[in-house]
Every structure is written in structure tokens, then in C-alpha cells.
Amino acid sequence: MRQSCSLLCLNTTMAxxxxxLAFLAGIISLFHAGYSAAQHRAYMRxxxxxxxxLPTDIGVQGLMSLLLTMYGILHIxxxxxxxxxxxxxxxxxxxxxxxxPTFYTFAHRGRAxxxxxxxxKSKSLLDNIxxxxx
Amino acid sequence: xxxxxxxxxxxxxxxxxWREDNTRHSEEVIDMWEYCLKHYKHKLGDERWMVEEQxxxxxxxxxxxxxxxxxxxxxxxxxxxxxxxxxxxxxxxxALERFDEAMDVYDSIIRQDETNSTARxxxxxxxxxxxxxxxxxxxxxxxxxxxxxxxxxxxxxxxxYLKEGDYSKAAFCMEELIxxxxxNHLYYTRYAEIKYTQGGLDNMEIARSYFCQAAxxxxxxxxxxxxxxLSCTQVSSSTKCSAQKKKETQQLATWALKEIADRYxxxxxxxxxxxxxxxxxGSLSIxxxx
Numbered sequence: 001m002r003q004s005c006s007l008l009c010l011n012t013t014m015a016x017x018x019x020x021l022a023f024l025a026g027i028i029s030l031f032h033a034g035y036s037a038a039q040h041r042a043y044m045r046x047x048x049x050x051x052x053x054l055p056t057d058i059g060v061q062g063l064m065s066l067l068l069t070m071y072g073i074l075h076i077x078x079x080x081x082x083x084x085x086x087x088x089x090x091x092x093x094x095x096x097x098x099x100x101p102t103f104y105t106f107a108h109r110g111r112a113x114x115x116x117x118x119x120x121k122s123k124s125l126l127d128n129i130x131x132x133x134x
Numbered sequence: 135x136x137x138x139x140x141x142x143x144x145x146x147x148x149x150x151x152w153r154e155d156n157t158r159h160s161e162e163v164i165d166m167w168e169y170c171l172k173h174y175k176h177k178l179g180d181e182r183w184m185v186e187e188q189x190x191x192x193x194x195x196x197x198x199x200x201x202x203x204x205x206x207x208x209x210x211x212x213x214x215x216x217x218x219x220x221x222x223x224x225x226x227x228x229a230l231e232r233f234d235e236a237m238d239v240y241d242s243i244i245r246q247d248e249t250n251s252t253a254r255x256x257x258x259x260x261x262x263x264x265x266x267x268x269x270x271x272x273x274x275x276x277x278x279x280x281x282x283x284x285x286x287x288x289x290x291x292x293x294x295y296l297k298e299g300d301y302s303k304a305a306f307c308m309e310e311l312i313x314x315x316x317x318n319h320l321y322y323t324r325y326a327e328i329k330y331t332q333g334g335l336d337n338m339e340i341a342r343s344y345f346c347q348a349a350x351x352x353x354x355x356x357x358x359x360x361x362x363x364l365s366c367t368q369v370s371s372s373t374k375c376s377a378q379k380k381k382e383t384q385q386l387a388t389w390a391l392k393e394i395a396d397r398y399x400x401x402x403x404x405x406x407x408x409x410x411x412x413x414x415x416g417s418l419s420i421x422x423x424x
Contacts, residue, residue, distance in 0.1 A: 085317040086317040086318070086319065086351045086352065089317070089318055089319060089320065089352065090352050090354055091354075092320070093320075094320050094324070095157070095158075096155060096156060096157050097318070097320050098289060098320070099156050099157060099158055100286045100289055100290050101156060101158070101191070102252055102255045102256070102259075102286060103255055103258065103259045103262070103286065103290045104158075104191065104195065104225075104259065105228070105259050105262050105263040106194050106195055106197075106225070106228055106229040106263065107228075107231065107263040107264075110160075110195065110196060110197070111196075111197040113161075113196070113197075114196055114197035114198055115198075116197060116198060116199060116200065117197055
């Protein structure tokens, strides 16, 4: 859903716009080639000629529109991911890989850096001395 | 209210990258939210709720409870009765150290939905936050009997066993993780470190071979190279080692040393001289009794 919305979204680069136009043109041309092939078949049947093979121009149009559509799709879909599994991990450290967000605990010393932190009241020395002497 | 002149779209991309990368940048998230993205929250669309959730967790982590509560109220209005929002309320109680109430909240979530794994994991986190490591281990092993393939839970169990000093069980947890991701050099490094810590010639040889594998998977893993050097010196200085094995191990140790020196010389500054490192390596070893 979000992908289709992003296709219609306005703030995109020129290269992506060209890729989308290429994709649309390729799809339309492909349909056109298919329709004209069907029309050719019907014409052959009406004029009672033998149907041997598709005329070359329709074949060429189909092939070129396929390549154009593929080019457009590749640019819309984004970069390929690296196929070797260990290359992605080369630059990662234990900090990111060993991070366990579902197990976060909040009772750590980082709390003291917050402006809202109130340090717990500690007993003063006088209290301790009074306890010992009594 | 102060507002930095940042491009809000870049900020949004950065937060999305952090969400997907699984990293912990709580203070930066809070700063970015407070000074930039908060004023554009209506432009975020569907992503707004994921960002709000991220802000709640970051706020609880850096003890900015006012910001966290603000976002939590917004989420509650949008998704009333949602279990995910209830879990966040439980996390807020944890941050306030009201652990019993947090436990009650998670129990109620589990009663309502038996298959909810995150509430069970939060219960373990509550026990860990209270410092009850043994109870946390018990709870986590119960969880793993049901949800056996949860990599994060195995990592957490390994960490809890390391806190207790139970190295053999921690090594078992790391073995499970290596089985799930056999191409991850960091798991091999950690496993080898646990084996090295356990000590003894067999464990040292296992550590040496796992450090080798980690260095093979990622030649940039300097920690594995250091570990390789240390475990090789330990094996070769052990009394039970045969002469031929000793020679091979020492060759491996010198190779590891050379690799480390290469790596340091590549990122050399004027202050650091690569040749001194080779001399100081001689003093780098951990002996059995201090």
C-alpha cells in the first residue's frame, strides 16, 4: 500500500521520474504489441491465408517493450542486496548486532544524565555518628 | 520552544534507519524529536505512530519521562485497547521502578493473548531490572521452551549466564546462535572468547579454531586476530602440546601478529609508530595465576 502511494508521491528525483515513464511506456507498448498480434491473427483467418509466424515488426516491438519495462522496474525497485551473507556484517560491531531492543532495561546509570533526575537522598555523616554513639 | 534548522525529511530518514538497524541512540532520538520532528508530526503520515513508539522507548531509556508520557498519551488516543500500547505502559512502570505493577500489566497481556511473545520477554527484563538474575534465567528458559527460534532471547540468555559466571551454559547458548546464523563472524568471536575464558588446553584449542573462522569470515575483525594470537600463545606454551603442533601454532601466532600490525599501519597517525606495537606484543598475555 505504501509502495503504491510512494509511486504517486510528488517529491522525487528526475531519474526516478524517467524510470517510471519508461515503465509505463514499456507496459503500454507491450499491450499494444499483444493486441496487434491478436489482430494479425484475426486478419489472417478472415483473408484465409496460412498463419506461419508473427510479423517481425510486432515481434521486435514486443521484445523492445519488454526490455524497456525491465529497465524501468529495476530503477523503481531499488538496489540489489549483496548475495554473500557475511559481507553485510563486515562493518557491524557487537553494539548493533548484540542489541536486544525487546529486553531493554531502564535501571541503568544513564538516568543520571537526564535533566529530570533527582539523586536519592543520602544520609549525612552526622546521622551515622549519632547512631554509633547511642 | 527551540527549533533547530534541520531538514525534517532527513531527520525522518535517520530515525527510520535507526529503527531498521536496531541500534540504541536514545539521547539523539529525543533531541531530534524535541527540536525538529515534533513540529512536523502531522506531516509524517502513517509513519508517525512508529516514530512515537520509538520516542517513548528512547524517552524511558534516557529518563525524559515527560516526553515519553506525552507520546504515550497520543498513542493511547489513537489505538485504545491495543496490546502494544499496553506493553509500553508496562515499560513506563518499569522505568519508574514500580516493578510489581509492571508485572501485573504483562500478566494481563499474556492472559488476553497467549501467543504474545513480547510481554513474556518484558517479564524477563523486569526481573533483570530488579537484579534477580537467577529468576530471570528461569523465566527465560521457560520462554525458550515455547519459542525456540528466538535469536534475541538466546543472546539474552547467554548474557545472563555470563553475568552469573556460568560459562559452559553461556557457550551452549552461543552455539545455538551460531547454528541459526553460521555466517556471522561476531558470534564466532564471542563463542571463542567464552571458550578462552573457561581455560584449559581443550577449550583453548577450540577457541583458536573459532577465532580462525571469525578471521576468515571477516578479515577486518581485529578482535578475532588478537584472540587468535592470544589463544595460539596459550596453546603453544602449554606443557601437553606436542612439538609439531607447537611449531604450527607458533606460525599461526606470527601470522596473526603480522595481520594486526598491517591493519594498524593502514590507519596510522603521526603519533603512533607501527614498529613499537610488535615489541609490546611480547608482554601481551594472560597467565593462569596472577
